Each structure stands twice: as structure tokens, then as C-alpha cells.
Amino acid sequence: xxxxxxxxxxxxxxxxxxxxRSGDKPNPSTRTPVLVELFTSEGCSDCPPADTFLQxxxxxxxxxxxxxxxxxxxxxxxxxxWADPYSSRALTERQDEYGQHFHLASVYTxxxxxxxxxxxxxxxVKEAEKALTTPTSSLLAPVQIGAVSLEGxxxxxxxxxxxxPDHSKKSDIIFVVALNHAESQVASGENAGRHLVHVAVVRRxxxxxxxxxxxxxxxxxxxxxxxxxxxxxxxxIAFVQEPGPGRVLGAAIQRLGE
Numbered sequence: 001x002x003x004x005x006x007x008x009x010x011x012x013x014x015x016x017x018x019x020x021r022s023g024d025k026p027n028p029s030t031r032t033p034v035l036v037e038l039f040t041s042e043g044c045s046d047c048p049p050a051d052t053f054l055q056x057x058x059x060x061x062x063x064x065x066x067x068x069x070x071x072x073x074x075x076x077x078x079x080x081x082w083a084d085p086y087s088s089r090a091l092t093e094r095q096d097e098y099g100q101h102f103h104l105a106s107v108y109t110x111x112x113x114x115x116x117x118x119x120x121x122x123x124x125v126k127e128a129e130k131a132l133t134t135p136t137s138s139l140l141a142p143v144q145i146g147a148v149s150l151e152g153x154x155x156x157x158x159x160x161x162x163x164x165p166d167h168s169k170k171s172d173i174i175f176v177v178a179l180n181h182a183e184s185q186v187a188s189g190e191n192a193g194r195h196l197v198h199v200a201v202v203r204r205x206x207x208x209x210x211x212x213x214x215x216x217x218x219x220x221x222x223x224x225x226x227x228x229x230x231x232x233x234x235x236x237i238a239f240v241q242e243p244g245p246g247r248v249l250g251a252a253i254q255r256l257g258e
Contacts, residue, residue, distance in 0.1 A: 031063075031065055031066040033065075033066045033068055033139070033251040033252060034065045034067050034132060034251075035068050035114070035115050035237075035239050035248045036057055036067055036068065036069045036070070036112060036113075036128075036132075037069075037070045037072055037112065038050055038051070038054045038071050038110060038111070038112050038122050039072050039073075039091070039095045039098075039107070039109055039111040039112075039122070040054075040071060040072070040074070040109055040110045040122065041074050041076075041084050041087065042073070042077075042085075042086070042087075042186055042189075042191060043077030043080050043082045043084055044077050044109045044190060044191075045191055046110060046123070047109055047110045047122070048194065048196060049110075050110030050112070050123040051071065051110075051197065051198055051199075052197075053122070053125065054069050054071055054122075054198075054199055054200070055197070057128070058199045065133075066253075067132065068239075068251050068252075068253045069199065069200045070178060070200050070202050070205075071086075071178070071198050071201045072088075072091040072094065072095070072202050072205075073086040073087040073091060073198075073201065073202070074087060074091055074092040074095055074107075075088060075089050075092050077109070077189070077190075080189050080190065081188040081189035081190070081192070082186055082189030084184075085184060086184075086198065086201050088202070091202060094205070094245070095107045097244070098111075098113055098245060101244045101245060101246065104119075108121075110122030110123055112124075112127075115131075115248040116241055116244070116245055117247050117248070118131050139249065139250045140165055140168060140240075141164055141171070141211065141249040141250035142161070142162050142250055143160070143238050143239065143240060143252040144160040145157050145159055145236060145238050145252050145253070145254040146158045146160070147220070148236055148254050148256055149256075150229070150234065150256055152228070153224060153225045153228045153229065154223070154224045154225070155204075155223050155224075155225065155234065155236060156220065156221070156222045157222075157236050157238070158218070158219070158220050158221070159173065159175065159218070159221055159238045160216065160217065160218045161173060161216060161240055162216050163211065163212070163213055163214065163215055163216045164212055164213045164240075164249070165213060166213050168212070168213055168249075169242050169243065170210055170211070170243070171210065171211055171212070171241060171242050171243070171249055172207045172209075172210055172241050172242075172243060173207065173208055173209040173210065173211055173217055173238065173239075174205060174206070174207055174208070174238065174239050174240075174241060175205075175206055175207075175221050175223060175237075176202055176204065176206075176236065176237040176238070176239075177204045177223050177234060177235075177236055178200045178201055178202045178203060178234070178236075178237065179198075179200070179201040179203060179229070179233055179235075180200065180232075180233050180235055180255065180257075181199060181233060182197075182198045182199075182201045183195065183196065183197050183198070184196045200235065203225055203229075204223040204224075204225060206223060211240060231256045231257060232256070232257035234256040234257075235254065235256065236253070236254050237251065237252070237253045238251065238252050239251035239252070
């Protein structure tokens with residue numbers, strides 16, 4: 001059974017202690033990419049604080065890390081009075097796979113997953129700080145995105161990934177198209193009357209290939225959106241993930257408007 005999280009920590013009232021300690025920010029090229037996925041729903045009353053927290057993470061509060069966020073709206077709240085316009089059955093299935101991977105009795109919202117390696121309640125700032133400030137080893141699979149374009153409602157890009165180290169698991173290459181910004185005035189359900197704001201809202205998330213230790217990956221990829229979108233409101237993300245879904249080995253982001 002899917003459920004709302006029972007723990008509620010209001011993200012807007014809490015900040016990373018690291019914020020106060022950080023000095024000069026390192027060059028973006030030296031930061032380690034970290035993929036942060038938030039499973040959320042406009043039909044869940046516990047989710048808005050997590051949505052707000054994800055916006056804060058998108059502002060890059062941890063100097064040593066490039067935080068690449070994804071807002072993944074599930075559809076199992078849609079029967080409770082409000083159909084989330086950004087929800088997707090495919091994203092619900094992705095969360096179900098994580099539930100099996102983490103041996104959860106049930107998936108829930110809001111749920112945050114960091115680098116496919118750890119999960120916790122999506123508005124638990126202390127757990128997020130722990131996950132995002134823990135030292136990490138060098139990336140196993142550096143990812144580069146280039147030649148990004150929007151043609152009609154089709155997003156195109158070129159993805160390069162270096163070959164994995166010997167004895168690494170064959171891993172999936174995932175390509176994502178997301179909205180930089182989205183809003184809703186919720187008319188019914190648990191969030192009735194609330195104006196909700198989201199960042200990095202996933203519109204398509206697809207496996208576009210695999211990679212192993214034998215050869216690098218270099219390929220043109222494309223994803224078609226259901227609706228036309230403004231180029232300035234889109235970002236693309238590519239990441240390498242062990243099957244499961246499991247550990248994320250590398251990630252990159254590119255905004256179309258840049």
C-alpha cells in the first residue's frame with residue numbers, strides 16, 4: 001500500500017548547517033555531481049514542504065557538490081480528489097522498483113533518493129544533509145551532454161560516457177527531460193486551495209542505452225514530449241545507474257536556455 005510519510009520536518013524552517021560554514025565556492029567543473037530524486041504528488045498534503053526543499057537544493061547549497069534534482073510525480077494519489085497534471089505511471093513504477101531495492105514494506109510520498117544509494121522522507125533535512133555532505137569516491141562514469149536542441153516537441157542531445165572500470169556491472173544510461181519550473185492551483189484533494197510550485201519536473205525519463213567496461217558510450221538521443229514546451233523552461237539530465245535501479249555512477253545536466 002502506498003502512503004504519505006508520517007515524519008514531517010518543515011524544510012523552510014531548517015537549513016543545512018553547512019550553509020553557514022561555506023566560504024568560496026569551488027569552480028563548477030570541480031564539483032561532484034549528485035542525483036537527488038524526489039517522489040512527490042500534488043495530492044499529498046505532506047509533499048509541499050519537500051517540494052520547497054527540492055527548490056533549495058536546486059540552488060546549489062553544498063559547494064563541493066553539483067546537486068542535480070528531479071521532481072518525479074507519482075499517480076497513486078490521483079484518485080483522492082485531485083489528478084496531479086505532472087504525474088506519471090512510469091514514475092510510479094520507478095518508485096516501486098526503488099521500494100523493492102530498498103526492501104521497503106511500502107513506498108510513500110514524499111520520498112527522496114540520493115544517487116540511488118540511500119532513501120529517506122523527502123522533507124527530512126538532517127538526512128539530506130548527511131547524504132549530501134558525506135565524502136564520495138571519484139566518479140566511475142563521467143557524463144557529458146552536448147548538442148542539445150528542441151525541434152517541435154522533440155528534445156535532442158548527444159551523450160558521452162567513458163567506459164566503466166573493470167569488473168563494474170553493466171549499467172543503464174538514462175536520459176531525462178524536465179521542466180525548470182511548474183505551478184498548480186489545486187482545486188480539490190488534500191491540498192485544496194493551495195498554490196504549489198515545483199522545480200525540475202520530469203516529463204520523460206527513458207533508458208537510452210547501456211555501458212560496461214569494454215567501450216565508452218557516445219550517441220545521439222531524443223525524447224518526444226506530449227506537449228509543446230518553451231525551450232527556456234527545459235533542462236535535460238543524463239545519468240548512469242546500475243540495474244535495480246541501483247547506485248548512480250555519474251550524472252550531468254544541461255539547461256536548454258543556456
